[in-house]
Amino acid sequence: MSDARFGRSGPIAGPGVGRHLLIVDDDDRIRELLKEYLAREGYRVTGAAHASAARRLLELIEFDLVVLDIMMPGEDGLSLTGWVRSKARLSNTPVLLLTARGEPTDRIRGLEQGADDYMSKPFDPRELALRIDAILRRAGVKPVAPREIRLGPVMFDMERLELTREGAPLRLTEAEAQLLKTLALNAHAPVERMALSPDKADITGRAVDVQVTRLRRKLEVDPKNPRYLQTVRGVGYMLAPDS
Known part of the structure; x- marks a missing residue:
């Protein structure tokens, strides 16, 4: 994964202002790089290293979108995506699958489980940010919080x-x-x-x-x-x- 833009100094007022993302990936380096990069795009970002931690967070906190790795120890990302779609409160929460699997059958399985988009590793974080922005725009305008x-x-x-x-x-x-x-x-x-x-x-x-x-x-x-x-x-x- 290219991380050339991570050196940019200071936060910016990007498209993610007011949006809260959950990053689920057992690779500590990828998870932290994504948290840093997306935070610079204006997003508030929370990370989870495995599916069980992600489930606990999803049951307690309302996220605007989940970026989810498929290949994780224990429960995989496909199963977790299916669980998200089975919950009434979470059923409309967008999911973007992020994985080393690049076979068409794997992409189809992810979409069948209810994922909104799919990216294969290695990836460019700029493309990931653009895809997240596109998904959130399709999902509709986030209600404006009271002043x-x-x-x-x-x-x-x-x-x-x-x-x-x-x-x-x-x-x-x-x-x-x-x-x-x-x-x-x-x-x-x-x-x-x-x-x-x-x-x-x-x-x-x-x-x-x-x-x-x-x-x-x-x-x-x-x-x-x-x-x-x-x-x-x-x-x-x-x-x-x-x-």
């Missing part, structure tokens, strides 16, 4: 990144504001803990836990028994606003 959300007496403006309580401003650090915005854009759906971490070196997620604790002091009446910023055991955190 503001209400958490009891607290309001959060997602465009201005401003938090107020009954009209009075509450100070947010940049990290707190970005974390709260990510949770707000995925309101009522659990967000993977490490997906909330801007620091890739923080492999424990401890920095996220610290930011969540600080945010709860600003959002909750009783931070030790949170109503709005909830912990989802084994996954991460979820924001449950009133509106």
Whole structure:
């Protein structure tokens, strides 16, 4: 796979802004390269190394599209595609199969299982990004998220990144504001803990836990028994606003 464009510096406002992708591939290098490249195209990207991890994420989080490797240890991508199509909530989630298999019969099997598109390895990430964009355009316009959300007496403006309580401003650090915005854009759906971490070196997620604790002091009446910023055991955190 060519990765020449991965050296580009800084995020861009690409076609994926507001879209959340799930990358399922047991090859760590490919998974991380795709996460980095697609993030630079504006997508929010979560990775899974095998089908069982992908199932857990798909049951908890609403994704706009799944990029799925076929040849994985354990359950393969064809079986997982069939499972996705069998679930009412996921039946319309687009699936792009990505695999080393290039035989026509394999492509036909993938499409028969309900895949929306198919790419063979090796591939150019630019073509993959274009195909993802085309699939999402065919799938329709993503509903526009509300600009503001209400958490009891607290309001959060997602465009201005401003938090107020009954009209009075509450100070947010940049990290707190970005974390709260990510949770707000995925309101009522659990967000993977490490997906909330801007620091890739923080492999424990401890920095996220610290930011969540600080945010709860600003959002909750009783931070030790949170109503709005909830912990989802084994996954991460979820924001449950009133509106």
